[in-house]
Amino acid sequence: MATTFQLLTICGSTRAGSTNAAVLRTVAAVAPPGVVVDGYDGLTDLPHFNPDDDREPLHPAVADLRGRLKEADAVLFCTPEYAGALPGSFKNLLDWSVGAEAMYRKRVAFINASWAPTGAKHAHESLRVVLGYLDVELAEGACPHIPVGRDLVGEDGLVHDPETRRRIRETVTALAIHAPARQG
Helix, strand or coil, X not given: CCEEEEEEEEECCCCCCCHHHHHHHHHHHHCCCCEEEEEECCHHHCCCCCHHHCCCCCCHHHHHHHHHHHHCCEEEEECCCECCECCHHHHHHHHHHHCCHHHCCCEEEECECCCCCCXXXXXXXXXXXXXXXXXXXXXHHHCCECCCCHHHECCCCCECCHHHXXXXXXXXXXXXXXXXXXXX
């Protein structure tokens, strides 16, 4: 049986034309053979987190998120920093993930695509804190800073710079090597 690696990518930006989204679309384009990329795009569909609603039947958008998290061998995030922290909608997604046992010991990484002088430092520090509460397995070797400016994104929404694409592919490979894959 062939081994496939299911990678769920989640963008923390809701902005059309986001460079973070471009990075994750590029992940799908450059992923090595055997890596199946599922790009999550339901961030804006999630209701505001309320612990009282964290029970069956779950809101359909929450059920979809948790189902996709469960099916994934690993999760790769790419999020910007807004006002010195994680974007609220992205933090909301993470809050809905806390109660999901699908995240327990899940292999997780993130790409910091910020080209700003601060490098989105505060957002990624906060992401590390939240991921600690999720009890995930953070793949440190797959959490690079790969600055991506709008000038590196083509009209097709992908990053075309060869060096940047190489670094993105290396990140996916590092994450896939260190996470168990499904037999299928």
